[in-house]
Amino acid sequence: MRTWQVERRKRTRHLIELGGLVVKAGIVELTGDDRAVIYGALLWIAAKLQSDEGKHARDLWAAKGRLAFDEEWREQRMGRRT
DSSP: OOOHHHHHHHHHHHHHHHHHHHTTTHHHHHHOOOOHHHHHHHHHHHHHHSTTTTHHHOOOHHHHHHHHEEEEEEEHHHHHOO
16 A cells, blocks of 8 residues: 555544544534534634643643543443443
8 A cells, every 4th residue: 555545544544533532522412513613612622722721721621531531441341341
């Protein structure tokens, strides 16, 4: 496979994973799949990260995300045991 094909597949997988996070967070359902709302929210996040409060917001969001991933992992692990 050519280098450009490998890179294209990597990029595609990355974009699919990011889209999966939007779905996993419930954003699609909460917005009624309104792309303008979703894009606007993402722009708000980007602006927040670029502001004076950016580091604080990033730290809070990272902690919340880690907790959610950990909880999901625990739930999946407990589900396998039963």
